[in-house]
Amino acid sequence: MSFVLGNFLLTVAGILDSLLTVYSIVVLVACLVTWVNADPYNPIVRTLRVLTEPVFYRIRKWLPFVFIGGLDLSPIVLIIAIQLVKGVVVQSLYQLATGF
Numbered sequence: 201m202s203f204v205l206g207n208f209l210l211t212v213a214g215i216l217d218s219l220l221t222v223y224s225i226v227v228l229v230a231c232l233v234t235w236v237n238a239d240p241y242n243p244i245v246r247t248l249r250v251l252t253e254p255v256f257y258r259i260r261k262w263l264p265f266v267f268i269g270g271l272d273l274s275p276i277v278l279i280i281a282i283q284l285v286k287g288v289v290v291q292s293l294y295q296l297a298t299g300f
Contacts, residue, residue, distance in 0.1 A: 206297045213293035217286060224282045226251055231275045252278075 230248040238245045252275075259274040260266060266273040 206299070209293050209297035213290050213297060216293070217290045220282050220286050220290070223251075224279055227275050227278055227282075 226248065230252045233245055233248055240246070240249075255278060256272070256274040259277050260272075263274075263277065266277055
């Protein structure tokens, strides 16, 4: 029965790793879109904003110093947080899954 739990944890770790990787790519694309000043009514741009802006807002609210002189550093803070979660939570799940 323990191999079922190990396979389940391995699957959860893989899915979480994939979702975090996709979200970090979404964050990078959203940053690139802001640099080129794309049309805000474009459906892709609107989707990127819907996916990233609530998280950026919370980071800016929690750490007000990330907005310095017109430069928004909240995407960098978010990418670092994603990497920390991938390094701690996902790797711990992988190690726990291989222990079963």
